[in-house]
Amino acid sequence: MSETFPRERIRNFSIIAHIDHGKSTLADRFLEITGAVDTRKRAEQMLDSMDLEKERGITIKAAAVALQAKIDGEDYLLNLIDTPGHVDFSYEVEKSLQACEGALLLIDAAQGIQAQTVANALLALEQEMTVIPVFNKIDLPHARPEEIAEELEHVLLLEKESALPCSAKTGKGVEELLREIVRQVPAPQGDPDKPLRALIFDAKYDEYRGVVVYLRIIDGVIRKGDSVHMLGTGRDYDVLELGKFTPKPKPFKSMGPGEAGYLISNIKRLGDVKVGDTITLTKGERAEPLQGYREPQAMVWCGIYPTNSGDFENLRSALETLKLNDSSILFEPESSDALGFGFRCGFLGLLHMEIVQERLERESDLDIVQTAPTVPYEVQFLEGESQVIHSPGELPDSNEYQEIREPVVTTSILVPDFGIGPVMKLCADRRGVFLRQDHLSPTRVMLVWDMPLAEIIFDFYDKLKSATRGYGTMNYDEPRFEASRLVKVRIMVSGVEADALSVICHTDSAQKRGRAILRKLQKEIPRHQFQVALQAAVGGKIIARENIRALSKNVTAKCYGGDITRKRKLLEKQKEGKKRMKSLGRVEVPQKAFLAVLSTDE
Amino acid sequence: MSLYVHFPYCQSKCRYCDFNSYAWTGQNMEAYVDAVLQEARSVAKELLPQTVFIGGGTPSLLSPQLLDRLLRGLADISGFVHSSKETTLEANPESFSREKASLAKDLGITRISLGIQSLRQEVLQAYDRVHDPEQALKALDAAQEVGFAHCNADLIFAFPGQNPEHWWQDLHTVLASGIDHLSAYELSYEPGTALTRLNQAGRWPAENPDHCQALFEGTRQACHQAGFGGYEVSNFAKSGAACLHNLVYWRSHSYVGLGAGAHSWYQGNRVQNLPSPEDYLATIQNRGQAIQEKQRPSPGTLLFEILMMGLRLPHEGVNLDRAEKLTELDALEYFGDPLSSLLDRKWLCLETGSQKERYLRATETGFLLLDEILLQLLPDDSNSPARKAQ
Numbered sequence: 001m002s003e004t005f006p007r008e009r010i011r012n013f014s015i016i017a018h019i020d021h022g023k024s025t026l027a028d029r030f031l032e033i034t035g036a037v038d039t040r041k042r043a044e045q046m047l048d049s050m051d052l053e054k055e056r057g058i059t060i061k062a063a064a065v066a067l068q069a070k071i072d073g074e075d076y077l078l079n080l081i082d083t084p085g086h087v088d089f090s091y092e093v094e095k096s097l098q099a100c101e102g103a104l105l106l107i108d109a110a111q112g113i114q115a116q117t118v119a120n121a122l123l124a125l126e127q128e129m130t131v132i133p134v135f136n137k138i139d140l141p142h143a144r145p146e147e148i149a150e151e152l153e154h155v156l157l158l159e160k161e162s163a164l165p166c167s168a169k170t171g172k173g174v175e176e177l178l179r180e181i182v183r184q185v186p187a188p189q190g191d192p193d194k195p196l197r198a199l200i201f202d203a204k205y206d207e208y209r210g211v212v213v214y215l216r217i218i219d220g221v222i223r224k225g226d227s228v229h230m231l232g233t234g235r236d237y238d239v240l241e242l243g244k245f246t247p248k249p250k251p252f253k254s255m256g257p258g259e260a261g262y263l264i265s266n267i268k269r270l271g272d273v274k275v276g277d278t279i280t281l282t283k284g285e286r287a288e289p290l291q292g293y294r295e296p297q298a299m300v301w302c303g304i305y306p307t308n309s310g311d312f313e314n315l316r317s318a319l320e321t322l323k324l325n326d327s328s329i330l331f332e333p334e335s336s337d338a339l340g341f342g343f344r345c346g347f348l349g350l351l352h353m354e355i356v357q358e359r360l361e362r363e364s365d366l367d368i369v370q371t372a373p374t375v376p377y378e379v380q381f382l383e384g385e386s387q388v389i390h391s392p393g394e395l396p397d398s399n400e401y402q403e404i405r406e407p408v409v410t411t412s413i414l415v416p417d418f419g420i421g422p423v424m425k426l427c428a429d430r431r432g433v434f435l436r437q438d439h440l441s442p443t444r445v446m447l448v449w450d451m452p453l454a455e456i457i458f459d460f461y462d463k464l465k466s467a468t469r470g471y472g473t474m475n476y477d478e479p480r481f482e483a484s485r486l487v488k489v490r491i492m493v494s495g496v497e498a499d500a501l502s503v504i505c506h507t508d509s510a511q512k513r514g515r516a517i518l519r520k521l522q523k524e525i526p527r528h529q530f531q532v533a534l535q536a537a538v539g540g541k542i543i544a545r546e547n548i549r550a551l552s553k554n555v556t557a558k559c560y561g562g563d564i565t566r567k568r569k570l571l572e573k574q575k576e577g578k579k580r581m582k583s584l585g586r587v588e589v590p591q592k593a594f595l596a597v598l599s600t601d602e
Numbered sequence: 603m604s605l606y607v608h609f610p611y612c613q614s615k616c617r618y619c620d621f622n623s624y625a626w627t628g629q630n631m632e633a634y635v636d637a638v639l640q641e642a643r644s645v646a647k648e649l650l651p652q653t654v655f656i657g658g659g660t661p662s663l664l665s666p667q668l669l670d671r672l673l674r675g676l677a678d679i680s681g682f683v684h685s686s687k688e689t690t691l692e693a694n695p696e697s698f699s700r701e702k703a704s705l706a707k708d709l710g711i712t713r714i715s716l717g718i719q720s721l722r723q724e725v726l727q728a729y730d731r732v733h734d735p736e737q738a739l740k741a742l743d744a745a746q747e748v749g750f751a752h753c754n755a756d757l758i759f760a761f762p763g764q765n766p767e768h769w770w771q772d773l774h775t776v777l778a779s780g781i782d783h784l785s786a787y788e789l790s791y792e793p794g795t796a797l798t799r800l801n802q803a804g805r806w807p808a809e810n811p812d813h814c815q816a817l818f819e820g821t822r823q824a825c826h827q828a829g830f831g832g833y834e835v836s837n838f839a840k841s842g843a844a845c846l847h848n849l850v851y852w853r854s855h856s857y858v859g860l861g862a863g864a865h866s867w868y869q870g871n872r873v874q875n876l877p878s879p880e881d882y883l884a885t886i887q888n889r890g891q892a893i894q895e896k897q898r899p900s901p902g903t904l905l906f907e908i909l910m911m912g913l914r915l916p917h918e919g920v921n922l923d924r925a926e927k928l929t930e931l932d933a934l935e936y937f938g939d940p941l942s943s944l945l946d947r948k949w950l951c952l953e954t955g956s957q958k959e960r961y962l963r964a965t966e967t968g969f970l971l972l973d974e975i976l977l978q979l980l981p982d983d984s985n986s987p988a989r990k991a992q
Contacts (some may be wrong), residue, residue, distance in 0.1 A: 050689050341702040396834065529974070537719065551971070551974070552815060553811070553971065554789070554970070554971050554973040555969070557787045557789075557836050558787050559835070559911070560848045560851050561621075561657070562851065562859050563865050563874070564910070565874075565897070566908060567910060570793075571910070571976050571980055575982075
């Protein structure tokens with residue numbers, strides 16, 4: 001196919017949904033109905049499948065699928081553009097939405113609207129997109145569409161009559177959805193004769209092809225072989241391949257206004273491509289950049305150290321490999337008295353950190369020690385200059401600075417009415433400042449609090465879930481920095497300062513935090529052949545102390561019967577475990593203990 | 603040479619149990635007995651074992667007819683009735699009647715080992731045991747009345763949160779019941795058991811280690827006062843009543859194991875049978891044997907295993923000269939610095955026997971820290987002893 005699709009019969013849309021509300025299932029039904037995937041061969045949840053199409057050497061998942069549908073006798077090209085589903089990736093969501101004119105707001109008819117759905121729907125409405133509310137799982141016995149329609153009208157000011165019912169699982173109502181997309185979502189604007197302007201809304205790294213850029217054409221036409229220029233980074237590339245995911249990657253010679261697809265060029269590093277950047281042609285008239293892109297901010301930092309100090313270079317190359325896939329990871333070498341040489345790493349959020357840590361362990365086969373996460377702090381020096389620090393170790397002596405500022409986020413929390421009390425208390429205990437509450441419906445409330453981000457990255461989400469029997473959801477916006485009375489709590493193990501265990505926290509909670517950390521360490525550090533003293537200090541003052549008693553008995557009770565090999569292997573496993581521990585002076589500390597700082601339980 | 607026979611079925615599986623045992627749900631026990639006898643014909647013909655142990659599982663679950671068939675068959679094939687100095691049958695109170703005891707004695711059983719575990723109803727229930735305290739006491743009586751030469755009781759201590767008085771009462775009752783051997787195990791959390799899963803889920807907190815140590819030491823003392831010498835970490839016996847069969851394991855002497863998942867150690871090979879009774883049965887019927895794995899440990903690995911087992915005997919220790927004959931390695935040389943530092947710290951000591959043979963033994967301090975000692979002796983890379991030896 002060489003010609004571009006007629007603009008008036010293109011629709012670009014995405015699906016906004018909370019986790020488990022049925023986004024992937026609905027996408028599968030779209031693929032089946034439009035014949036993109038053979039029903040008999042259908043692999044469940046096509047869009048999430050990582051080994052989508054190995055034959056063409058592109059193994060990453062489709063972030064945009066081109067569906068051809070015949071609606072009322074006319075052929076339409078429906079581009080379904082995927083959005084990342086978590087609070088950490090809100091910038092990416094924004095850019096994906098910018099590539100669309102419309103969005104399906106998919107809501108579980110039993111569970112109702114969730115905080116994150118509200119945030120993303122508001123983002124879409126702000127961009128003046130058409131938002132079509134859809135109630136999924138309407139065939140569930142406990143579905144309550146009328147109530148949810150009320151919530152919809154109340155929170156998002158969407159007319160309750162506008163919601164469409166469907167069941168992505170059975171396929172009921174799904175064809176009507178396609179028809180409504182065609183009817184309600186406007187065809188893309190754009191002029192094929194203007195200079196090329198295309199939005200990069202996502203980019204993935206493929207091990208065979210290098211960086212795969214996902215783009216949406218705004219104006220002009222892009223052709224295979226063109227030399228393109230990226231306005232933000234100022235780099236030039238040749239278009240080696242253009243195409244669309246159908247969902248198999250399928251090359252096209254050109255793409256015009258309104259179309260979405262992928263571009264492969266000789267781009268080696270994901271860091272060379274910025275999501276939100278504008279693509280134009282190297283030659284000819286330069287287009288105006290689209291709404292500018294910015295670097296996502298790393299709001300959660302932690303230290304990552306190799307257990308075996310000889311693995312430092314291996315860890316560096318493992319991090320570099322990960323960065324090829326995920327340009328938002330930041331890392332810089334740091335050294336710790338307790339842990340030796342490692343890296344201070346920055347992440348978009350807590351979930352992002354967990355994902356990276358898991359991949360690091362799985363893909364690199366390195367044993368790593370991770371320190372407790374921290375937020376960045378702004379230190380205002382007496383001389384007037386300020387500095388952002390990413391680890392408690394960097395905090396200067398208290399007589400050197402005027403104030404410390406910490407990130408604060410406005411947090412929206414959606415809770416059932418029975419959860420209001422516990423959640424209000426939780427927020428207040430975590431140094432929150434109450435802003436307002438809105439009743440979505442007689443039984444659901446949105447609470448809005450300003451919260452220090454540092455309080456959220458501990459077990460806030462778990463605590464929220466348990467206070468609301470799992471129904472509470474939350475979302476927060478961009479952090480801003482505000483002054484606070486913060487101190488560094490230092491931890492000593494047998495008199496040796498464990499810099500990797502120190503934390504920055506509010507003066508009022510220093511003693512409680514210090515004691516909680518020591519108690520957790522007491523549990524996590526195995527007994528030694530001598531007594532181990534644990535101390536917490538602020539400045540020169542000891543604020544808490546605990547002891548770990550000396551080991552005086554460790555002998556397997558049951559050791560008879562013929563299976564000698566198994567007993568030996570159990571010992572070998574124990575020995576392996578010991579080898580993975582880190583030494584603080586004479587004390588062997590298991591990796592888990594370095595996360596003890598996370599503990600807030602008393 | 604000794605002979606072990608494994609019977610894998612139990613009435614139900616106890617929470618702490620990590621043995622190769624299965625709740626009996628109607629599997630054909632007769633076919634299992636015949637498979638064991640068929641295996642015996644392949645590997646234990648005229649074995650003339652010094653000791654025999656019928657363990658499990660719960661071998662007392664066997665009906666009198668099948669017990670008869672098994673023991674007569676084994677006697678015919680291996681000749682144990684004439685050669686064995688000790689023939690033990692494991693039994694659980696719920697399936698051990700006076701009639702069965704009497705039959706067992708007639709068939710050549712000289713020693714009964716009873717799984718009592720506790721005399722407290724709430725503890726037995728928490729372990730998912732199927733018997734109650736009354737059945738336990740009856741079983742102890744039955745063993746006495748039938749007049750076995752030797753009788754052992756198994757007990758478990760350190761039930762979390764238990765009033766220590768309850769344990770001391772159980773211990774004294776059992777020690778005074780006429781038995782001549784006691785196995786008292788601290789409750790342990792073995793990988794893969796229901797108990798360990800409960801523990802990890804936070805629903806079964808382990809007893810405080812200091813308290814466990816107090817119970818361990820108090821138990822040794824109480825046994826000693828009752829005339830039961832502690833000859834192994836968890837085993838106590840009146841004079842001359844130590845379990846000869848289990849001493850074979852601790853002294854690394856040879857044994858042949860029959861049955862599902864049974865282990866053998868002879869002619870320098872460690873052999874393990876297929877653990878699943880179904881697989882075992884099917885394979886025996888076709889081939890007469892059902893080996894899952896046969897390995898020849900490297901000399902270094904073997905030497906470590908000899909120490910691992912032998913150091914559990916506090917009075918005897920490990921005969922280093924015999925170990926050297928088996929492995930062609932001198933322990934002092936092979937373990938080098940870690941061993942000398944353990945000797946310096948007086949966790950281990952060297953002694954000379956009556957024949958000038960050298961013994962390595964754990965001291966009183968070291969005995970409580972055997973796992974620490976073994977961890978220090980264990981070579982850094984688990985494969986290195988093999989390489990070192992070759």
